[in-house]
Each structure stands twice: as C-alpha cells, then as structure tokens.
Amino acid sequence: MAVDPVTTPPAVPGKRNTRQRTAVLRAMSDSDDFLTPQQWHDMVRRQGDAVGLTTVYRTLAALADSGMVDTIVDEHGEARYRRCEEEEHHHHLVCRVCGATVEVAAGPVEAWAQRTATDHGYTNPVHTVEIFGTCPQCART
Numbered sequence: 152m153a154v155d156p157v158t159t160p161p162a163v164p165g166k167r168n169t170r171q172r173t174a175v176l177r178a179m180s181d182s183d184d185f186l187t188p189q190q191w192h193d194m195v196r197r198q199g200d201a202v203g204l205t206t207v208y209r210t211l212a213a214l215a216d217s218g219m220v221d222t223i224v225d226e227h228g229e230a231r232y233r234r235c236e237e238e239e240h241h242h243h244l245v246c247r248v249c250g251a252t253v254e255v256a257a258g259p260v261e262a263w264a265q266r267t268a269t270d271h272g273y274t275n276p277v278h279t280v281e282i283f284g285t286c287p288q289c290a291r292t
C-alpha cells in the first residue's frame with residue numbers, strides 16, 4: 152500500500168523554528184553589519200541562545216528568501232546577511248574586514264543597467280552591485 156501522506160510530518164518551518172528564528176533576528180537587530188553565518192552564529196551564542204551553526208545557516212537563507220533580511224555574496228563567494236532599514240532597491244558599500252555597511256544610492260548604475268537591458272531587447276532587468284573596501288576604522292588599525 153502507498154504511504155499515507157497524513158503520516159508524514161507537515162512541513163511548517165515557520166512554526167517549528169520560531170525560537171531559532173527569533174534568536175537570529177534578535178542578534179541581527181543589534182548589528183548593522185553584513186556578517187557571515189559563522190559571525191551571526193557567534194553573535195547568537197554571545198546573547199546566550201543555543202542555536203547550531205547549521206540552523207543559523209538555514210534560518211538566514213529562509214529569512215533572505217522571505218525578504219526579511221538582505222543578502223550579498225562577498226568577494227570570497229561567501230553569503231553575508233544583514234537586516235536593512237531600506238526596503239527599496241539600494242546598494243551597499245561593505246567593509247571586507249568588519250562588515251560595516253553603508254547603504255548607497257547608485258543613480259548612474261540604475262540608468263546604465265536599464266539602458267543596457269533595453270539596448271539588447273531585455274525586459275524587467277534586475278542587477279546586483281556591491282562595493283567592497285576597507286572602512287576608515289579598519290584602515291586606521
């Protein structure tokens with residue numbers, strides 16, 4: 152007989168992971184920096200919550216999927232996450248050492264991206280542009 156679908160545990164990640172999710176979001180409200188899952192894991196532990204690294208990875212990915220946090224891929228190909236104030240399309244200037252982030256508008260980039268897509272007959276273009284550098288504070292030390 153076929154497996155009764157009712158016996159399989161229902162997939163309700165939002166409900167089941169509420170504690171972990173809350174812990175991660177709490178850590179994220181304490182920092183404005185774009186940090187790696189490993190760094191967020193450290194922050195979560197420092198605030199006294201026991202959440203495994205794998206869970207932090209998964210929670211961050213889910214939060215990014217739902218649009219609650221921003222994600223970027225740094226120059227080493229590693230995903231970094233942060234809770235952005237700005238909901239509209241924007242860009243980031245990110246410190247490669249500490250993750251300190253400035254949100255920046257990029258008018259010329261918007262115009263160039265739209266024009267380039269249109270020139271090639273592409274519609275609904277999106278783009279991802281991040282600037283990585285060393286922030287003034289890290290440059291001093």
Ligand SMILES: [Zn+2]
Nearest residue numbers: 221235241254
């Ligand atoms: Zn942002």
Ligand SMILES: [Zn+2]
Nearest residue numbers: 246249286289
């Ligand atoms: Zn820095």
Ligand SMILES: [Zn+2]
Nearest residue numbers: 241257260261
């Ligand atoms: Zn843009």
